[in-house]
Each structure stands twice: as C-alpha cells, then as structure tokens.
Amino acid sequence: MVTQSASDEYKAVQLLSLRRRLADDRILRLIPIILLIAVLAVLAASVPNFFTSRNIINVLVQASTLGLMAIGMTFVMISGGIDLSIPAIMALSAILGAMHLRDGGSIAVSCLIMLAVGGLLGAVNGFAVAYLKMIPFVVTLAMMTVATGTSIWITNSISVPVTNEALFDLVLDRSFLNIPRPVFITALVTILAVVIIRKHIFGRWLYAVGVNAKAARVSGVPTTRVIFGTYVISGFMAGLTAIVLAARLGSASANMGSDSIVLDIVSSCVVGGVSIYGGVGGPLGAVFGAILITVISNSMNMMQVSFFTSLIVKGIVIIAFVAFDSFRRR
Amino acid sequence: MAEPYLQMIGITKQFPGVRALSNVSLAAYAGEAHALIGANGAGKSTLMNILGGVIRADAGEIRIGGKPVAIHSPLDATANGIAFVHQEMAMLPTMTVAENMHIASFPTRLGWVDRNTMVERTRPILRRLGCQFSPDTQVQHLSTGDRQMVEIARALLSHPSIIIFDEPTSSLTSREKARLFDVIRGLKAEGVTIIYITHFLDEVFQICERATVLRGGEMVGSGVMQELKPEQIVHMMIGDLGVEVHQKALKANLGEPVLRVTRLNREGVLKDISFILHRGEVLGLWGLLGSGRTEVARAIIGLDPIDSGQIEIHDGKTLRVVRPSEAQRWIGMLTEDRRDEGLLLPMSVKQNMSLANLRGLASRWMLIRDDEETRQASRLVKRLNIIISNLRQPVRTLSGGNQQKVVVGRWLQVSPPIFIMDEPTRGLDVGAKAEIRNIILELAEAGNAILVISSEIDEMIALCQRYLVMNRGQIVKELPGSATRNELMAAAAGVEMADAASI
Numbered sequence: 001m002v003t004q005s006a007s008d009e010y011k012a013v014q015l016l017s018l019r020r021r022l023a024d025d026r027i028l029r030l031i032p033i034i035l036l037i038a039v040l041a042v043l044a045a046s047v048p049n050f051f052t053s054r055n056i057i058n059v060l061v062q063a064s065t066l067g068l069m070a071i072g073m074t075f076v077m078i079s080g081g082i083d084l085s086i087p088a089i090m091a092l093s094a095i096l097g098a099m100h101l102r103d104g105g106s107i108a109v110s111c112l113i114m115l116a117v118g119g120l121l122g123a124v125n126g127f128a129v130a131y132l133k134m135i136p137f138v139v140t141l142a143m144m145t146v147a148t149g150t151s152i153w154i155t156n157s158i159s160v161p162v163t164n165e166a167l168f169d170l171v172l173d174r175s176f177l178n179i180p181r182p183v184f185i186t187a188l189v190t191i192l193a194v195v196i197i198r199k200h201i202f203g204r205w206l207y208a209v210g211v212n213a214k215a216a217r218v219s220g221v222p223t224t225r226v227i228f229g230t231y232v233i234s235g236f237m238a239g240l241t242a243i244v245l246a247a248r249l250g251s252a253s254a255n256m257g258s259d260s261i262v263l264d265i266v267s268s269c270v271v272g273g274v275s276i277y278g279g280v281g282g283p284l285g286a287v288f289g290a291i292l293i294t295v296i297s298n299s300m301n302m303m304q305v306s307f308f309t310s311l312i313v314k315g316i317v318i319i320a321f322v323a324f325d326s327f328r329r330r
Numbered sequence: 331m332a333e334p335y336l337q338m339i340g341i342t343k344q345f346p347g348v349r350a351l352s353n354v355s356l357a358a359y360a361g362e363a364h365a366l367i368g369a370n371g372a373g374k375s376t377l378m379n380i381l382g383g384v385i386r387a388d389a390g391e392i393r394i395g396g397k398p399v400a401i402h403s404p405l406d407a408t409a410n411g412i413a414f415v416h417q418e419m420a421m422l423p424t425m426t427v428a429e430n431m432h433i434a435s436f437p438t439r440l441g442w443v444d445r446n447t448m449v450e451r452t453r454p455i456l457r458r459l460g461c462q463f464s465p466d467t468q469v470q471h472l473s474t475g476d477r478q479m480v481e482i483a484r485a486l487l488s489h490p491s492i493i494i495f496d497e498p499t500s501s502l503t504s505r506e507k508a509r510l511f512d513v514i515r516g517l518k519a520e521g522v523t524i525i526y527i528t529h530f531l532d533e534v535f536q537i538c539e540r541a542t543v544l545r546g547g548e549m550v551g552s553g554v555m556q557e558l559k560p561e562q563i564v565h566m567m568i569g570d571l572g573v574e575v576h577q578k579a580l581k582a583n584l585g586e587p588v589l590r591v592t593r594l595n596r597e598g599v600l601k602d603i604s605f606i607l608h609r610g611e612v613l614g615l616w617g618l619l620g621s622g623r624t625e626v627a628r629a630i631i632g633l634d635p636i637d638s639g640q641i642e643i644h645d646g647k648t649l650r651v652v653r654p655s656e657a658q659r660w661i662g663m664l665t666e667d668r669r670d671e672g673l674l675l676p677m678s679v680k681q682n683m684s685l686a687n688l689r690g691l692a693s694r695w696m697l698i699r700d701d702e703e704t705r706q707a708s709r710l711v712k713r714l715n716i717i718i719s720n721l722r723q724p725v726r727t728l729s730g731g732n733q734q735k736v737v738v739g740r741w742l743q744v745s746p747p748i749f750i751m752d753e754p755t756r757g758l759d760v761g762a763k764a765e766i767r768n769i770i771l772e773l774a775e776a777g778n779a780i781l782v783i784s785s786e787i788d789e790m791i792a793l794c795q796r797y798l799v800m801n802r803g804q805i806v807k808e809l810p811g812s813a814t815r816n817e818l819m820a821a822a823a824g825v826e827m828a829d830a831a832s833i
Contacts, residue, residue: 199698200697201688201689201692201696205688212674215685218671280676
C-alpha cells in the first residue's frame with residue numbers, strides 16, 4: 001500500500017516549484033559556458049602550450065567531427081530517442097568509401113557512397129524505432145554491433161588507406177585564414193541545422209514529438225515519419241563525418257568508431273543542453289558541448305593524463321549533467 | 331435499529347488549493363453493503379483513503395463498533411480490521427497466488443520466506459471464496475475474475491471486519507460479476523461491513539442495502555436502497571444548478587451528413603456504434619463515466635484501434651470512406667485530458683496554437699512564416715479572449731481556462747468541418763465554461779458539425795441539438811434536443827421512462 005502523509009505531499013509540492021523555478025532560470029543555460037571558462041583558465045595556468053594558434057586550430061578540427069556527429073544525435077535526442085550506432089556507422093561508411101577509392105573509384109562517388117551508407121543504415125534504425133516501435137537503445141546498440149562487425153569482417157581489422165590524395169586537398173584545404181575546411185563544414189552544417197530546428201516545419205514537429213508525442217499526434221503531426229527522419233539525419237551525419245575523418249586520418253578502419261566516441265557524442269549533447277528526455281536543446285548547444293568535450297580531452301592529453309583516466313573524467317561529466325537535467329526536468 | 335458498525339463523522343480534508351472533503355459523514359452497518367457513489371472528483375477516493383490511513387483528515391472522527399479510533403497509517407487501518415480491494419489489481423504476474431497475497435509481509439523463518447506457512451494460510455481463504463485454482467498457480471495464468479478473487483483473498487488475510495471494494499466489476503464479465511456478488515453476499519452473512527464504490531447504479535441496487543452519495547466533496551444524500559430511485563441518485567450525483575436555460579436554438583431540419591459512422595466495434599470496449607453527424611449540429615454523446623463515450627471519439631480519429639466498422643466523411647463533394655488515421659484531416663479534436671494529450675506545456679502560446687496548422691503556415695521551403703504565425707495567433711488570442719502577457723509565454727503558466735482556449739484556438743486556425751470535444755470545460759471556472767460553450771455554439775452556427783462529450787448534464791442541455799445515450803460501450807438510445815434533464819438522467823442510468831415519470 002502506498003504510504004504518504006500530508007507533509008510529504010507538501011514537500012513534494014515545494015520541490016516541484018523549486019524545480020520549476022530552476023527550469024525557468026536562464027542562468028542554468030550558462031553553466032556549460034562558465035565551466036568552459038573555468039577549464040580554459042585552469043589550462044592557461046597549467047598547460048603552457050594550450051593557447052598556441054596551432055593547438056587551438058587542432059582543437060577546432062577535432063571538435064568539428066565530433067560536432068557533426070553531435071548535431072545528428074541532437075535530432076534524435078530531441079525526439080526522445082538515442083542513437084548509439086553513429087560512430088559504428090561512421091566507420092563502416094568510411095571503410096566502404098575508402099575501398100571504392102582503393103579500387104580506383106572517383107572521389108565524388110566515394111563521398112556519395114559514404115553519405116548513402118550512413119543515411120541508409122540510419123533509415124534501418126529509424127524504421128525499427130518509428131514503424132516497428134522498437135526501443136531506440138536496443139535497436140541502435142544492435143546496429144552498432146552489426147556495423148562494427150561488418151567493418152572488421154570486410155577489412156580483416158586492417159585499415160584501408162585513402163589512396164587518392166585529391167580527397168585530402170578537397171577536405172583539408174586551409175587556404176582561407178589558414179583554417180582547415182572541416183571547421184567551415186561544421187559551421188555551415190550547424191547553421192543549416194539551426195535553421196531546420198528553428199524555422200523548418202520538421203523542427204517544430206520534432207519538438208512537439210519530443211515534448212508530448214500524444215498531443216502532437218492528436219494535432220496531426222506525422223510523429224512516425226518525424227522519428228524516422230531523425231535517425232536518417234543522424235546516419236547521414238555519420239556519413240558526412242566519415243568523409244572528413246577519412247581524409248584527415250588518411251585511412252579508414254573499424255577503430256574509427258570506437259565506443260568511447262559514443263560517450264563523447266552523448267557528452268557533447270548533454271553538456272550542450274540537449275535533454276536525454278527529449279524536447280529540449282538544439283544543435284548550437286551540442287556543437288558548443290563538442291568543443292568543450294574536445295578541450296577537456298585535448299588538455300588532459302597535454303597534461304599527460306592517461307586515456308583511461310580521461311574516460312573516467314568524461315564519464316563523471318556526463319553523469320553530473322544528466323543528474324542536473326533530471327533535476328530540472330519538467 | 332442497531333448502532334452503525336462504522337461511522338465517519340464530519341470528515342474534512344483540505345488539499346493545497348482544493349477542499350476535497352467538507353464535513354462528510356457516513357454510517358455503515360455490520361452485515362450490510364454500503365454503496366459510496368459519486369462522479370470523478372467527488373471525493374470517494376479521498377474519503378476511503380482517510381479510512382485506509384493513506385491520508386489524514388484535517389477534522390472529523392472515525393468510530394468502529396461505537397469506539398473512536400485513530401487511523402494514522404495503513405497499519406493502523408489493518409489493525410482496526412479495515413481492508414481494501416483495489417480497482418486495478420496491482421499484482422506481480424510471474425509470482426504465485428500465495429506470494430501475491432503475502433507480498434506486503436511474507437511469513438519468515440530465520441529470515442527466509444516460509445513457503446509452507448504461506449500456502450497453508452492461503453488455502454482456506456481460497457476455499458472460502460470458492461476458488462478452484464491452487465495457491466501455487468502463477469497469477470499470469472488466471473482470468474481477470476480469478477485475479478479479482480486473489481485480490482479479495484489478499485484482503486481477507488487479515489480477517490477484516492470492514493472491506494472496501496473500489497470499482498470491483500469494471501473489468502469483469504457478467505459471470506465473474508455474479509460470482510463476485512455471491513462472495514460479497516457470503517461476507518455480509520458473516521457479518522462483515524462492506525463499502526462498495528461504484529458508478530454502475532444497477533449493481534448498487536443488486537448488492538447494497540444503503541448508499542451515500544458525494545458530489546464536489548460534500549455529502550449530498552444517503553439512505554436505504556429500498557427507498558431510493560436510480561433517477562434520484564443520478565440527480566444527486568450530477569446536481570441541479572438551477573433552471574434549465576436553453577441557449578441553443580433548436581433547428582427543425584438537420585443539415586447534410588458530414589460524418590457517418592457505421593457499426594464500429596472494438597472487443598470489450600465498443601459495440602456496433604453507428605450514428606450520423608450533420609452540418610451545423612451539436613450532437614451530444616451522453617452517458618456515465620466508463621460508458622464508452624471517450625472511446626468512441628478516440629476510435630474515430632484513429633487514436634485507439636478498431637476491430638471493425640466504417641467511417642465516412644464529407645470531403646466537400648460527397649461522403650467517402652476514410653481510414654481513422656485519415657479522419658484527422660477533417661476533425662479537430664479536443665481531448666479529455668488537455669495536459670496529457672493536448673498541450674505542449676513548456677512551449678509558447680504561439681507555438682501551441684500553430685501546431686495543427688503548420689503546413690498552412692509554411693512557405694515553399696517548408697519554413698514556418700513567423701509573421702503569419704504571429705498574426706494568426708494574435709487574431710485568435712483576441713477572438714477567444716485569451717489572457718496572456720505575450721505570445722511567447724509558455725502555456726504551462728496559463729490558467730486552465732486559457733489553456734483550453736489555446737487548444738480551441740489551435741483548431742480554429744485550421745477550421746476543420748468537424749470538431750470532437752471531449753469534456754471541453756472540465757475543471758474550468760464558471761466564466762471560462764460559459765465562454766467555451768459560446769464558442770461551441772458559434773462554431774455550430776457557422777456550419778461546423780460538433781460532437782460533444784460531457785459529464786455535466788447542464789452543459790449537454792445548453793449545447794446539444796440531439797443526444798446519443800451510451801451505456802457499456804453501446805448506443806442505447808437517441809433523444810431529441812428537447813429532452814429534459816430527467817429523461818437524460820434516466821436514459822444514462824438505464825432506467826425506462828415509465829419509472830422516470832413517477833419521480
């Protein structure tokens with residue numbers, strides 16, 4: 001039997017109003033920025049080489065690929081889902097694209113293959129989640145396994161070198177302000193995503209689905225198609241990331257999609273204010289989160305903290321932000 | 331006459347912002363079943379939760395066997411011989427009957443669950459209830475009726491002298507119901523006091539000796555069943571808000587049909603629902619809670635699945651068959667639960683109001699035209715007299731009446747030919763109610779067809795051109811717009827007019 005006294009009820013009401021006040025408080029949104037400034041201050045003091053233009057560009061280039069994947073994840077998370085298969089899809093797309101180049105294919109077709117493979121596998125995820133009503137966590141976890149397994153199988157765990165140097169020139173060009181092109185690609189995609197989210201009918205539907213799917217359905221929002229769409233977008237973003245990363249690394253391998261990248265993507269989104277409960281946040285925050293996460297990784301690397309310790313730190317950051325998100329939720 | 335075994339005297343309970351119970355009294359006798367009747371929110375559950383020790387009353391006294399008792403926790407209630415049989419059975423399907431019965435306190439030996447004692451205790455109780463299954467059966471293999479028996483068996487475990495049945499028949503078949511009534515009669519014969527919560531009046535007359543009726547947290551009547559008539563009880567439940575005012579202008583001729591529903595069926599929920607909704611008509615779907623009113627509405631627009639049936643909608647030229655998922659294109663739906671199925675609470679007034687009309691607001695690139703969205707929203711805010719500080723205000727911060735107007739406004743942006751409004755004014759204050767009702771009448775005047783569902787009889791009378799009366803998933807009667815309150819009440823309670831005429 002449920003036990004509950006009047007005073008408990010009163011406390012619950014109090015707590016609820018506290019939460020509401022917190023949720024409405026815009027200062028909360030600034031917490032990641034405050035955190036970033038704090039991290040940067042610590043870095044300025046303790047890591048002498050951090051603020052060199054070379055390192056900053058390096059951080060931005062790293063953040064650009066993470067940012068692309070985080071944008072894809074943002075769409076999925078706003079609808080209330082999650083896509084764990086992004087890095088695995090990214091790796092498989094990159095491998096298939098690189099193989100095409102190796103076999104003498106053209107750059108255009110190779111890029112198209114990477115985008116198409118990403119979008120297609122995303123569509124498989126989306127179909128399972130939206131139409132078959134399967135649980136996103138399970139579907140994308142399975143997809144992650146399948147994609148990674150396929151990557152290892154077709155490559156025999158050997159990385160596929162990107163043989164056509166024209167791809168490097170295309171993607172890594174830094175003729176403008178000496179900033180590598182991936183930074184601009186991510187910036188452009190971010191702007192596009194922000195426009196879709198804020199102005200496009202799909203963006204509005206997306207929030208409606210994430211906030212209250214039942215109400216959305218009653219109002220004629222095509223909820224199933226919207227959810228399907230988010231996974232196609234995240235798959236497509238994985239394909240786009242594959243192009244950039246394959247060019248940057250000069251090769252493609254199953255390792256590109258290591259599990260720790262999933263953690264980085266989720267961290268970027270959550271730190272950037274995208275709620276794991278859906279309906280809250282946007283791509284700009286996620287990209288910002290990606291920069292913060294990259295700075296943390298990069299600086300720990302420069303401070304010669306081991307890779308595994310940095311995983312612990314990032315894990316704690318996620319838990320802290322998710323706890324924070326749960327607290328202010330609704 | 332002997333003294334009542336259970337007396338609740340002057341019970342008052344105030345929740346933050348709501349007076350849930352005010353000076354309610356109840357007297358139940360040993361060996362009798364006492365019906366506790368009332369609409370949703372009347373205070374039945376609060377009263378029984380006070381008796382069960384789940385919540386504490388602010389004022390009032392409880393006497394059992396003539397002596398005042400203090401019930402501050404569910405344990406106190408059990409110690410005083412009070413047991414609850416809950417409506418929705420909270421059972422663990424993969425555990426056995428015996429385990430489910432003892433889930434609150436397993437008998438233990440040296441810290442381990444004592445399975446033998448548990449089964450020993452269970453057996454005689456099952457026998458007493460006439461159950462054929464063994465204590466070791468897993469609950470998932472039992473029928474709904476048998477599960478209900480397990481629930482009762484669980485209550486009997488503590489040898490209670492007072493048993494509260496909360497809507498026990500809502501999911502039972504008529505045979506299972508007959509068996510439940512046998513059990514209740516048996517318990518009465520053993521001298522147990524039964525409190526029977528329900529809104530099925532026929533059951534009350536079958537099994538109960540006395541009744542207490544609550545409305546809005548107050549006791550509005552009580553008495554011996556033999557002296558009460560169903561219409562009287564319905565009248566007490568629903569109340570009398572003064573004179574009947576017909577605001578509506580009854581039309582002599584109905585417009586052309588815009589929605590035709592033919593033999594809609596859903597196993598156990600809806601049976602052979604057929605009706606026609608006409609242009610300019612407000613059609614009332616009337617019936618008690620649980621009669622299937624809401625389910626009809628949900629089935630038409632595809633929110634719930636149907637087993638069979640046909641829906642036809644007038645698409646501007648002719649009536650044509652549509653799938654329920656398509657029907658949404660022509661039907662604006664106000665759901666019963668606006669917070670859960672209507673509003674996007676954290677989002678702005680403007681965004682809530684444009685939700686159904688986004689396609690209409692989109693430019694060639696499917697980008698939402700912000701100026702048009704604002705223009706539409708502010709037009710409707712003005713027209714519906716919605717009180718807000720600005721269009722960006724989150725809907726969560728609005729009052730109930732303004733929230734409901736936002737949902738109405740959402741559909742007015744699309745202006746569909748058909749509206750379905752499920753409890754359009756529930757929980758609103760008098761002023762807001764009147765405003766929403768006027769909007770409904772205006773919509774009908776403008777040629778829309780409206781299907782209204784409401785628990786408030788005065789609302790139905792004020793709005794409807796015609797009534798369909800539902801009972802247990804079926805349309806049992808059709809009444810004209812001129813039907814009186816008494817006719818409606820009698821029809822909903824399933825009483826023939828001959829009886830009703832005599833009150």
